[in-house]
Amino acid sequence: MTTYLVLKYLHVLSAAVLLGTGAGIAYFMFTACVSRNLEALRVVARYVILADWLFTATAVVLQPITGAWMMIERGWMFTSPWFVMTAVLYIATGACWIPVVFLQYRMARLANEAASFDALGLSFKRAFRWWVALGVPAFAMVLALYAVMIFKPGL
Numbered sequence: 001m002t003t004y005l006v007l008k009y010l011h012v013l014s015a016a017v018l019l020g021t022g023a024g025i026a027y028f029m030f031t032a033c034v035s036r037n038l039e040a041l042r043v044v045a046r047y048v049i050l051a052d053w054l055f056t057a058t059a060v061v062l063q064p065i066t067g068a069w070m071m072i073e074r075g076w077m078f079t080s081p082w083f084v085m086t087a088v089l090y091i092a093t094g095a096c097w098i099p100v101v102f103l104q105y106r107m108a109r110l111a112n113e114a115a116s117f118d119a120l121g122l123s124f125k126r127a128f129r130w131w132v133a134l135g136v137p138a139f140a141m142v143l144a145l146y147a148v149m150i151f152k153p154g155l
Contacts, residue, residue, distance in 0.1 A: 029131070
């Protein structure tokens with residue numbers, strides 16, 4: 001087994017974790033928010049934050065490390081159009097994801113402080129809207145990253 005194949009395995013695996021965890025987190029957090037069940041929201045928010053740190057953050061770190069190492073192994077140029085597209089999409093995704101993590105902390109805190117679901121108020125609704133508004137493009141960009149990494153336009 002070559003170094004490249006090990007790197008490729010780790011890269012594909014971490015990409016799957018990134019996509020799968022992102023989709024799962026989004027689904028469970030969204031459904032907890034619209035369920036009007038405060039206790040469910042409290043529990044889900046706590047586990048969503050934990051999953052983001054355990055799985056998403058780990059994959060976020062592994063992706064550029066394994067990607068860059070594979071490029072070096074193959075002798076591919078970091079100035080190639082597909083790599084530039086990958087880097088731009090990855091940075092843009094991170095620019096959406098980082099605020100989403102902070103919004104999740106805010107939403108969890110507000111849920112823990114609220115006496116009832118109706119008491120969550122405007123601050124929670126605003127955080128939830130931002131969470132969706134940033135999460136949708138972040139998820140779309142991860143899907144676009146898959147396409148760019150598979151098809152490697154301009155390589």
